């Protein structure tokens with residue numbers, strides 16, 4: 001090895017100077033549990049099952065999401081609605097709805113497949129668990145809370161009012 | 175020998191050992207925080223205010239780690255290696271002076287364990303024991319990465335020890351003594367870093383190689399050797415290697431301060447002896463920062479370049495430095 005030329009020795013000190021300077025920059029660290037980084041609008045976090053304004057569940061138990069899911073993370077079992085015990089508009093509702101968050105790859109295909117926009121991926125990314133069973137999100141954990149003017153399900157409704165599973169779309173631009 | 179003197183020595187040794195061990199713990203924190211700042215991060219700040227309990231947490235974690243001894247390892251040597259590594263790092267402190275004398279309870283107490291008249295020789299001798307620990311660790315693990323790490327470190331430490339030892343000669347010649355106390359006292363006017371700047375640079379480089387710090391951390395080059403000589407170590411045995419490395423880092427900083435930066439003295443100012451250890455300590459902290467800073471800046475050397483650098487550049491340079499210093503000293507009378 002030749003004796004390092006002057007230029008190379010200078011580079012060493014330049015490097016030292018750069019690291020020294022960087023000590024006085026503002027740290028980029030985000031102090032996580034206290035400070036949370038905002039997520040982007042189209043962020044795909046934990047799923048929720050949505051409700052209509054009157055409190056009925058949007059999910060009609062059609063299992064399209066389970067069929068679309070590439071990771072086979074969703075399990076749906078449906079049951080019949082009746083006007084005395086109505087969970088969702090139409091004939092059927094999801095009596096069991098489970099997503100295994102250890103399998104889910106957060107691709108959002110379930111959201112795309114859903115005919116009623118019942119399942120959507122929201123911005124919650126804090127999905128830590130210490131137990132495999134806690135990774136299975138059941139319907140109770142996925143359902144959003146009942147809206148202000150709504151009633152909890154099952155509801156008793158007047159007969160013949162909610163006979164369409166998929167609501168009529170008034171303005172199909174969305 | 176009077177009993178009081180023995181008690182005094184025991185107490186001083188205990189303080190030094192405690193300093194070494196807590197110094198190690200807090201140096202890890204210091205290093206992590208400083209590295210984090212250089213990398214524009216914050217660093218560990220969760221355990222206790224400013225993260226000051228982080229070393230405690232790390233220690234507890236290491237104690238409860240499972241200790242593994244590989245089935246084919248040489249068990250006796252495997253257990254002995256971390257001890258051999260850590261001991262020299264601790265006993266090296268015996269000759270490093272922290273100050274002159276303080277009067278406590280009517281007794282004049284020297285702020286050093288021993289003012290050996292061959293202090294510098296002792297330093298180099300003790301420092302070179304550590305290589306045995308590393309080679310034995312590498313060999314006894316019966317793991318090829320560990321063995322390669324151990325071999326590298328033996329080659330590296332033996333090569334750089336020469337340059338390191340010769341860089342000590344400059345200050346020895348200027349002070350006309352090998353006793354570290356005399357060398358510090360001889361720097362009461364001007365620090366030896368001024369007349370011996372080259373020796374200081376050589377000392378820093380060879381010192382970094384001697385304690386296996388980046389950019390000379392060949393024996394544990396993670397990318398090539400997984401972890402080098404301590405690849406098979408876990409739990410407290412691993413902690414001992416870690417401890418040896420960090421205590422040696424403090425020791426190298428202390429030696430640098432003693433030989434080149436005026437030890438516990440500030441030029442021209444006569445500070446009271448009681449705060450001399452503090453001055454010494456602050457200087458060590460500054461030199462430690464330099465070591466960390468170098469680690470944060472430079473990538474690791476390639477192994478053949480490392481050897482070439484040691485033998486073809488550092489050694490001739492240090493010899494030339496000794497020669498020039500000797501000539502100047504003779505001409506000035």
Ligand code: SF4
Pocket residue numbers: 065068069070071072073074099103104105106107108109110111
């Ligand atoms: S986000 Fe993708 S992987 Fe996760 S449940 Fe929906 S379809 Fe399955």
Ligand code: SF4
Pocket residue numbers: 058059060061062063064065066076094113114115116117118119
């Ligand atoms: S979430 Fe949507 S797609 Fe899945 S079962 Fe319910 S309605 Fe069907």
